[in-house]
Amino acid sequence: MNKRRGKITSFFKKNAGGWALMLPMVVVLYFMIWRPQVEGFIWSLFKMNAYTPVEFAGLQNYVEVVTEPQFLTVLWNTVQYVLWSLVVGFLPPLFIAMMINEMVHFRNGFKITIYLPTIIPAIVGYLIWYFIYYPDGAGLLNMLLAKVGLGPFQWLNDGKFTILFITISMTWKDLGGAMLLYYAALQGIDPSLYEAAILDGASVMQRIRYVTFPRLSGIMLLCFIRQIIAVFQVMEQPMAMTSGGPNGASTSLGYQLYQYGFVTGRTGQALALGGVMFGILIIFTCFYFVLNKKVEDNT
């Protein structure tokens, strides 16, 4: 009996201190992440009155979200955001990092200057671009075009290209982080590998193909998936630059969710849309974890 009690006290002694120190973290994570994450799913099955769940409604919120006439448009818009951001923004940071890594002159200067847009507050960056795309003569792009006798163009007000223009500003703002990541990876490649390749008579393309690329492919794939996940949730950019317009042409799923949840008072649909987005993205998230483990094991 006494022995067992001693065991319990020693178990308690061993663990209580750790738990006490960890408790604030667990509490905060519970209330800020885990609880709302689970509640989001539960309440998406309820009829909501503003911010109070009223009664169980099954999949009704989901049905309402998916059968909404603009749902497919919004989904396609979101896919367009992802596609354009990959076209405009996936390879440039890699190429820029590779070029900087080859420089003898101003290497640090280039690195810092190209990183600069990352440090200005996100919303300020988007608002600056809102004015760059300003549809009258005061906007920077129309001013430049006027100098060569063109324009003025409508830019963000032209629904066909709004998403492309928004992704350009996103790329401008976020390229620095990925660039540094690739740069660090490039710096980690042992120069003797290149020297060996050069002795073997490898051309520049061959050196990139057989020395550089194999050492970057893991990070590239991780960045690729991370970008898909991040851009699929795009919300603040259309909010700041276009309010989802013109005519809903730049409304993303995230922005639609914000509209449902905090503007038009359709909380139930907001929750259901969150569930839909989760369902789509969790596939990528799982893939990311599997891949991340592989890449970590290789490095």
Place this chain on the structure above:
Amino acid sequence: MKRFHTKETSILAATDLKSLRYKILYWVLFGILVLIALCSVIPTIWAVLFGFKGSQEIYAVPTTFFPKQFSLISIYDAWQALQFGPNIISTLIVSLGNVAFTLVICGLGGYVLSRLKPKGAKTIFVIVVWTMMMPSHVRMVPLFMEFIDFPVIHVNMMNSYLPLWLMAAANSFNIMLFKNHFDSVSMALVEAARLDGCNNIRIFSSIMVPLSVPIIAFVAITCINGAWSEFFWPYLVLNDVKLQTLPVRIFLLKSKPQIKMNTYMMGLTFACVPPAVLFAIFQKKIMGGINIGGVKG
């Protein structure tokens, strides 16, 4: 001026650069980088210069890149029109709170996960890793509901900074950063201290903390930057104009017709100053931080 023969071998080697073909290639790449660097800074410079334009210059044809004259009066006028004082103080309070909450909560958490490992810590760690990449939109509305009526204590947290501080602390990435850091601290030091009779808290405060100054600084800087940059949640939570952080105020002023475009641009400039100063001081730390969490992130 550095010479080509000092080049470390990467894709191009010093020997390559002796030939004309590669010299041309090098300078073409150099030119491309100059162009990219210009594209990176011109938008911001344009916005700053726009702030100095007089109000009759905004729509003058043809519009120009540079304002006709620089006067400090335009800064003063914009400051008078925008009344950012309370918002700057509010953003400062948010940044300090973010730092305090994050360092204490994530720092201790990372320490326990890395060193003390009580029973159950492994499970917690797995969940922390998984929540890092969870799609977050599904928890937006429930989180807002919590802030209106916080569970257990039933407090309305709207128009207070508490939600922002708590959310800053619930950052799995920072927890991982601390954990990885504490993992790298030599075990021998800890054992020696334990033999000398240090308890866990002593070990944490007199060995771990001094060794962690670089990572503490990095996390603190990103927290402060977050407060000057975060927009969405402060926008939802802080409705009182005086409590709003600068990014929120800036966003709301966009739809106010009485603020002219040049004044507004000066406002955007004001909002860039604190992060820019922070970057100027801690540039090495901020850009080096990528290596801390980067690949493993």
